[in-house]
Amino acid sequence: MSLDKNDVRRVAFLARIRVEEDDLQPVAEDLNNIIAWVEQLSEVDTDGVQPLTSVEAMAMPKREDKVTDGGDPDRVLGNAPDRVGDFYAVPKVVD
Amino acid sequence: MAGASEKGLNALGVADIRDGLAAGDFTALEVTEASLAAAEAASDLNAFITLTPEIARERAKASDDRRAKGAALGPLDGMPVAVKDLFCTEGVLTTAASHILDGFVPAYESTVSGNLRDAGAVMIGKTNLDEFAMGSSNMTSYYAPVKNPWVGPNGEDLVPGGSSGGSATAVAAQICPAALGTDTGGSIRQPASLCGIVGMKPTYGRCSRWGIVAFASSLDQAGPFARSVKDAALMLGVMAGNDPKDTTSAPNAVPDFEAALAGGVKGLRVGIPAEYTMDGMPAEIQALWDQGAEWLKAQGAEIKQVSLPHTKYALPAYYIVAPAEASSNLARYDGVRYGLRVEGDTLDEMYANTRGEGFGAEVRRRVMIGTYVLSAGYYDAYYVKAQKVRTRILEDFTKAFQDVDVLLTPTAPNAAFPVGAKMDDPIAMYLNDVFTVPANLAGLPGISVPAGLDKDGLPLGLQLVGKPFDEATLFRCAQALEEAADFTALPKYLGGQG
Numbered sequence A: 001m002s003l004d005k006n007d008v009r010r011v012a013f014l015a016r017i018r019v020e021e022d023d024l025q026p027v028a029e030d031l032n033n034i035i036a037w038v039e040q041l042s043e044v045d046t047d048g049v050q051p052l053t054s055v056e057a058m059a060m061p062k063r064e065d066k067v068t069d070g071g072d073p074d075r076v077l078g079n080a081p082d083r084v085g086d087f088y089a090v091p092k093v094v095d
Numbered sequence B: 001m002a003g004a005s006e007k008g009l010n011a012l013g014v015a016d017i018r019d020g021l022a023a024g025d026f027t028a029l030e031v032t033e034a035s036l037a038a039a040e041a042a043s044d045l046n047a048f049i050t051l052t053p054e055i056a057r058e059r060a061k062a063s064d065d066r067r068a069k070g071a072a073l074g075p076l077d078g079m080p081v082a083v084k085d086l087f088c089t090e091g092v093l094t095t096a097a098s099h100i101l102d103g104f105v106p107a108y109e110s111t112v113s114g115n116l117r118d119a120g121a122v123m124i125g126k127t128n129l130d131e132f133a134m135g136s137s138n139m140t141s142y143y144a145p146v147k148n149p150w151v152g153p154n155g156e157d158l159v160p161g162g163s164s165g166g167s168a169t170a171v172a173a174q175i176c177p178a179a180l181g182t183d184t185g186g187s188i189r190q191p192a193s194l195c196g197i198v199g200m201k202p203t204y205g206r207c208s209r210w211g212i213v214a215f216a217s218s219l220d221q222a223g224p225f226a227r228s229v230k231d232a233a234l235m236l237g238v239m240a241g242n243d244p245k246d247t248t249s250a251p252n253a254v255p256d257f258e259a260a261l262a263g264g265v266k267g268l269r270v271g272i273p274a275e276y277t278m279d280g281m282p283a284e285i286q287a288l289w290d291q292g293a294e295w296l297k298a299q300g301a302e303i304k305q306v307s308l309p310h311t312k313y314a315l316p317a318y319y320i321v322a323p324a325e326a327s328s329n330l331a332r333y334d335g336v337r338y339g340l341r342v343e344g345d346t347l348d349e350m351y352a353n354t355r356g357e358g359f360g361a362e363v364r365r366r367v368m369i370g371t372y373v374l375s376a377g378y379y380d381a382y383y384v385k386a387q388k389v390r391t392r393i394l395e396d397f398t399k400a401f402q403d404v405d406v407l408l409t410p411t412a413p414n415a416a417f418p419v420g421a422k423m424d425d426p427i428a429m430y431l432n433d434v435f436t437v438p439a440n441l442a443g444l445p446g447i448s449v450p451a452g453l454d455k456d457g458l459p460l461g462l463q464l465v466g467k468p469f470d471e472a473t474l475f476r477c478a479q480a481l482e483e484a485a486d487f488t489a490l491p492k493y494l495g496g497q498g
Helices: A005-014 A021-043 B004-010 B014-023 B028-041 B053-068 B111-118 B165-172 B189-195 B229-239 B283-298 B311-332 B347-358 B361-374 B379-400 B426-433 B437-442 B471-485
Strands: B048-051 B080-084 B122-127 B178-183 B198-201 B221-226 B269-273 B302-306 B406-410 B446-453 B459-466
Touching (some): A005 A021, A005 B361, A021 B361, A021 B426, B014 B028, B028 B048, B028 B080, B028 B122, B048 B165, B053 B122, B080 B111, B111 B122, B111 B229, B122 B165, B165 B189, B178 B229, B189 B459, B221 B229, B229 B446, B229 B471, B269 B283, B283 B406, B283 B446, B283 B459, B283 B471, B311 B361, B311 B379, B311 B426, B311 B437, B347 B361, B361 B379, B379 B437, B406 B471, B446 B471, B459 B471
Parallel strands (some): B080 B122, B080 B178, B269 B302
Antiparallel strands (some): B048 B122, B178 B221, B198 B221, B198 B446, B406 B459, B446 B459
C-alpha cells in the first residue's frame, strides 16, 4: 500500500495539520518510505496471536466514583490563549 | 562563590554528595551554586531550555535549614538535579522542546519530579530534548540542538543522542550529579551510551507517568541518569512508587536498590541474544559486547546463548505503535487550552494552522503516520498487526527469561555522530534505537553502562535488560560491569572547569 497526494490530504485533515498543496507530493514520498519499511511486519506469522494491549499483569485499579478535585477555573484556564469569563474562547463555529 | 573548591564539588556523584552533606563537609547551597555556575559556564552545550536558579537556591537553603535542625529527609536532600523539560513543573515553563507549548506554565507538578522535590532534591533547571521526545539526536528540538560534551576526532561537534540529550549532557559534563529522563524507545539508554554515563529505564509501571507530557503511553517510562550505577539506584529509589493518579503505575513495593547492589554476580545467568548481532555493526562494538560477557564470566556469572527470534521486527512494530499513540496523545494540542494559537477563519482552520506551525517536521511526520495507521481501512493491517508482533516479542523475552536472569547487549549500534548527520534519512536515525526498543515494547527494565571507548575515543555503552520489576538484579549486574570496565575517561567539556 502506498499513499498518494489525495491520501496525504485526507490524513492531514484527520490530523488537523496544515500541509500546503505543493508539499503534498514530497510528504507522500516521505511517508511512503516509512510505510514501505514497516510492511516487513507482514513476514511475521501472527495467526491466532492476540494483539498486546498491556505489558502489565495486573488488574486495573478502581476507586470510588466521586469528585476529588475541581472548582478552580482560574488554575484550569491559566494557560488559555483566549478566554471569556470561565470559558475557553474559540473561533465562531455556528452562524 | 566561584573558587577552586567548587571544581571538586562538580565531580562528586549522588552518593558522594549525600555523604558529604551528612558529614558537614559542604552545604547544599554550596553544591547548588557549583551546579548553577557549571551550567552557566557550559551554556554553549545548550543542555538547558530553562535554568531555575531562584528555585534552586530557595530549595538548597531549605535543605540546609532542615539538616541544621537534624531533620534531613533522605539520600537526595540537598541534591542538585536537572529535569528533562517533558516533566510538568509547577510554576515553571514546560515546553517539551516544542513551539506548540509556547509559554505553557503548569499549575501542577509531575509525580516523579514531585517525589524528588518532596525528598529535598534541588532542581537547577529544565533540560533540552528532541521535540516531544521524538528523536535520537536532539536535532528536533525547537530550542536548537544540544552538543555532546565529547567531541569528534577532528574537534567536530557531536550529538548527545536523544531524546533526553540535555539531561545526559548535563550529567556527563558534570553540571549536576544526576538528572531525570524519559525513555519511550531508548531515550535514556541511547544518550547515556553516547555521553559515557549510566542511564536506566525501569519496568513499565515502576514510575508514575502522571504529569509527564505523553508521547506513547504504553511505552513511556521515567528514569534516571547518573555517573555511576549506585547513583542511578539512589535516584530510582526516590522516583519510583505507586501513584493513584496513574492507573498503570504498579502497586509493587520499591526495594532498597542501594542495598541490592551488594552480592556480586556469582551464579547469575546472563543471556547473549544471538539476534542482536546486526549486519554492518562496527567490529569494535561486537568486541566490546564480547568483552562485557567475559567480564561477567570472570566474576562468576554463567554466560548462555539465547534466541529472541522477533528482534528484527521490534523497530518497525515500534514505528507503528508509537506514532499511533502519539497521534492520539498529541490531539490535545489544539490552540484552545494552552500554548501556541495560530488564528484561522474557522475552528478547523485554527486547529490546522496551529498544529502545522506549532509542530516540527519529525512530529508532523509521526502524527501523520499514526493517523494513517489508525484510520479506517488500515487499522487492522498496520496497528493490530503491530500489536500482534508486539505479543510475539514479549513471548520471546518471557521464554528467554526462563533460562537467564538478565540479557547483555550493546546499547546502540554506533557512538555519537556529528550534529546534523542522519537528518535526511529518518530510518537511519530510527536505527539508533534498534537495541533499546524491544525492552520498551515488552515493558522490561534496561540500563546502559559506559564500558569503553571506540577508535575515535568516544564512549560506548553496554545494555542489560532484566525481568519485570527486577531492577535490583539489573543494578547488581550493572555494577559488576561497571567495576570491570573501570570507565574513567572524561569528555572535553566539563562545566565545573568553565
